[in-house]
Amino acid sequence: MPAVEVHSIYKSFEDVKALKDISFSVEEGELYGFIGPDGAGKTTLFRILNTLLIPDEGTATVLGLDVVDDYKTIRPMLGYMPGRFSLYQDLSVQENLEFFASVFGTTISENYELVAPIYSQLEPFKNRYAGKLSGGMKQKLALSCALIHKPKLLLLDEPTTGVDAVSRKEFWEMLVDLKKQGIAIIVSTPYMDEAKLCDRVALIQEGSLMQIDTPLNIVNGYDRPILGIKSRNTYKLLQALKLYEWTHSAHPFGEFIHFTEKREKPDMIALEAFLLDNGIDDAVIKEVEPGIEDSFMALMRKEVASD
Amino acid sequence: MSSFRGFIIKEFKQIYRDTRTLIVLFGMPVIMLVLFGFAIRNEVDDVKIAVLDFSKDEVTREITHKLSASPSFELSAYLNTYDEVRDIFKAGEIKEVVVFEDDFGRKLVRDGVADVQIITDATDPNLANIVQSYTSNILRDYTNSKNSRLQIEASGITPEIRMMYNPELKSVNLFVPGIIAVILMLVSALMTSISITREKEMGNMEILLVSPLKPIHIILGKVLPYLALSIANVVVILILARFIFQVPFEGSYLFFFLEAGLFIMTALSLGVLISSSANNQQTAMMISLAGLLLPTVLLSGFIFPVESMPVPLQMISHAIPAKWFLIIVRDIMLKGSGILLLWKETFILLVTTAVLIAISLKKFKVRLQ
Numbered sequence A: 001m002p003a004v005e006v007h008s009i010y011k012s013f014e015d016v017k018a019l020k021d022i023s024f025s026v027e028e029g030e031l032y033g034f035i036g037p038d039g040a041g042k043t044t045l046f047r048i049l050n051t052l053l054i055p056d057e058g059t060a061t062v063l064g065l066d067v068v069d070d071y072k073t074i075r076p077m078l079g080y081m082p083g084r085f086s087l088y089q090d091l092s093v094q095e096n097l098e099f100f101a102s103v104f105g106t107t108i109s110e111n112y113e114l115v116a117p118i119y120s121q122l123e124p125f126k127n128r129y130a131g132k133l134s135g136g137m138k139q140k141l142a143l144s145c146a147l148i149h150k151p152k153l154l155l156l157d158e159p160t161t162g163v164d165a166v167s168r169k170e171f172w173e174m175l176v177d178l179k180k181q182g183i184a185i186i187v188s189t190p191y192m193d194e195a196k197l198c199d200r201v202a203l204i205q206e207g208s209l210m211q212i213d214t215p216l217n218i219v220n221g222y223d224r225p226i227l228g229i230k231s232r233n234t235y236k237l238l239q240a241l242k243l244y245e246w247t248h249s250a251h252p253f254g255e256f257i258h259f260t261e262k263r264e265k266p267d268m269i270a271l272e273a274f275l276l277d278n279g280i281d282d283a284v285i286k287e288v289e290p291g292i293e294d295s296f297m298a299l300m301r302k303e304v305a306s307d
Numbered sequence B: 001m002s003s004f005r006g007f008i009i010k011e012f013k014q015i016y017r018d019t020r021t022l023i024v025l026f027g028m029p030v031i032m033l034v035l036f037g038f039a040i041r042n043e044v045d046d047v048k049i050a051v052l053d054f055s056k057d058e059v060t061r062e063i064t065h066k067l068s069a070s071p072s073f074e075l076s077a078y079l080n081t082y083d084e085v086r087d088i089f090k091a092g093e094i095k096e097v098v099v100f101e102d103d104f105g106r107k108l109v110r111d112g113v114a115d116v117q118i119i120t121d122a123t124d125p126n127l128a129n130i131v132q133s134y135t136s137n138i139l140r141d142y143t144n145s146k147n148s149r150l151q152i153e154a155s156g157i158t159p160e161i162r163m164m165y166n167p168e169l170k171s172v173n174l175f176v177p178g179i180i181a182v183i184l185m186l187v188s189a190l191m192t193s194i195s196i197t198r199e200k201e202m203g204n205m206e207i208l209l210v211s212p213l214k215p216i217h218i219i220l221g222k223v224l225p226y227l228a229l230s231i232a233n234v235v236v237i238l239i240l241a242r243f244i245f246q247v248p249f250e251g252s253y254l255f256f257f258l259e260a261g262l263f264i265m266t267a268l269s270l271g272v273l274i275s276s277s278a279n280n281q282q283t284a285m286m287i288s289l290a291g292l293l294l295p296t297v298l299l300s301g302f303i304f305p306v307e308s309m310p311v312p313l314q315m316i317s318h319a320i321p322a323k324w325f326l327i328i329v330r331d332i333m334l335k336g337s338g339i340l341l342l343w344k345e346t347f348i349l350l351v352t353t354a355v356l357i358a359i360s361l362k363k364f365k366v367r368l369q
Helices: A042-049 A071-077 A093-103 A112-125 A135-147 A165-180 A192-197 A215-220 A234-243 A268-277 A292-306 B002-017 B019-039 B058-069 B083-091 B104-111 B125-146 B171-201 B204-210 B215-243 B253-277 B281-298 B311-318 B321-335 B339-363
Strands: A004-013 A016-026 A031-035 A057-062 A078-081 A153-157 A184-189 A200-205 A208-213 A226-230 A247-253 A256-261 A284-288 B047-053 B073-079 B096-100 B113-120 B151-154
Touching (some): A004 A042, A016 A042, A031 A165, A042 A184, A093 A112, A093 B002, A135 A153, A135 A165, A200 A292, A208 A215, A215 A292, A226 A268, A234 A247, A234 A256, A247 A292, A256 A292, B002 B019, B002 B215, B019 B171, B047 B058, B047 B083, B047 B125, B058 B073, B058 B096, B058 B104, B058 B125, B073 B083, B104 B113, B113 B125, B171 B253, B171 B281, B215 B339, B253 B321
Parallel strands (some): A031 A184, A031 A200, A078 A153, A153 A184
Antiparallel strands (some): A004 A016, A200 A208, A226 A284, B096 B113
């Protein structure tokens, strides 16, 4: 039995179509990622799965139960971490965890094993107020709170937004560990680099799913060779590339601009000469492996083109 | 049930850690009591008066002496003609002139009746009224002490006045019930609505909804701590009123606390109702302040008597729970009334509360929309 099964869900808020024809399923013990920019509909989808919103059309089952009819049975089995979840700032670390344990009818000691790998990092600060924790620690505490009642499905809505890179990495390592315990995890994120740790990834944009596949397949599905170009003046470089007749796409990724050509095989020498003519004399050009971001950008371009 | 207990414990912890709010909640009644008890008073001290004595005999001297001996008055001028009255009022210092007719003492002894005229500066009508009634009291006291047969006529008619239930006209007696009503509204409605909307704003409400807590548990968990806080507040106000301001308490304490409990429930259910339509703390605060506190202060009869309002405002005041609570508390404290006399007001509050609780339970959503 899949942990989550969603069939053709639609949801609108007044005149905004938040979700359009969403279908997917999540297996037991799967780490499933929703990748998409802000406003793509991720939070709405999570709220339908956790029974807080009712879909306009379509059906969804969580752990074999219907999200509309059986919401009372589903709720205690979920571990949910809302996107803007900020815990109780005026309660200490331990009190927060105690509170969520008691609200879900359990105690910390009863399920300590499950949260131990995460909570043990927080224990030195257990008397500190949650409001005084760093962003990364806060999210770890929030995850502990969502886990304390041993849920069968974890719904994490943008758990790493606003968290530093090191803490993000640690957080994802924890998710991978949790998955091994057989808990299905659905997580959303605007950060593409986190996607490669998921078993499967769904790319979502403006309320529609664009692609669902393993991270590897998504990257492999990307057929164009990509060049990474670097210059002191990224803005000037980007402007120059837009004038180049063979340019297919050019997106900045960190210090590099990821560049694809309309031709099958890009001509690096011709490109360098063109850039030199346009006053960029320090361009470094190299071939790069495509990442999920490149796929996402390409899919977005296709969507826009077909609209 | 353990989840409900956990929730209550958390609420108490949060309230008790929020020291700033606690200081405001317990400081406010004290400040309001002191303000209304000492500063904002209707009684008068050391009002400057003048005497225009056409008789200048034993009796008028004695009465004049009595007037100047009163702590309310300060005799600051003797006039000789009527024309001076206008001038002295224009100067503004003197608020009242007492005029004794010619041959006052002899008329009083011979006929048992003599005329005295009290002229007041009514630019401040409240003050003029009070000054006038104080003077009449002193005159009456004087004649009574001399001989019950004697009569001094103040401007022709002598009303026999007796102020019952608050004979000294102490305004603090009137304000204490009002302050209780305002504080209860504030603590119960405002604080509850803010505390519930804070859960929404911080995103914690989503988890509470998903948790096994029932809506009634969430509401009760939010309401109970403030119920306790409100009752503590009432006790503080009562102690201050009884022992510092010597406000009388004629009725039964048990009955009083039952009625206070009822009014707290009214206010709490209003708070819950507000929080169900407000999505953030600021909105909740605005609705509570403008929609509850202002009418409670202005339209309940706390400061301005309902009877002197225009009819449309009187109609509105009927819909304000604090108005009924004020009647109840004043009657219990000053008159010692019991349920037999106050059943109507109590019934109105009961029905209002029941309706409000029903609506807020119905409006509380188990989902986000």
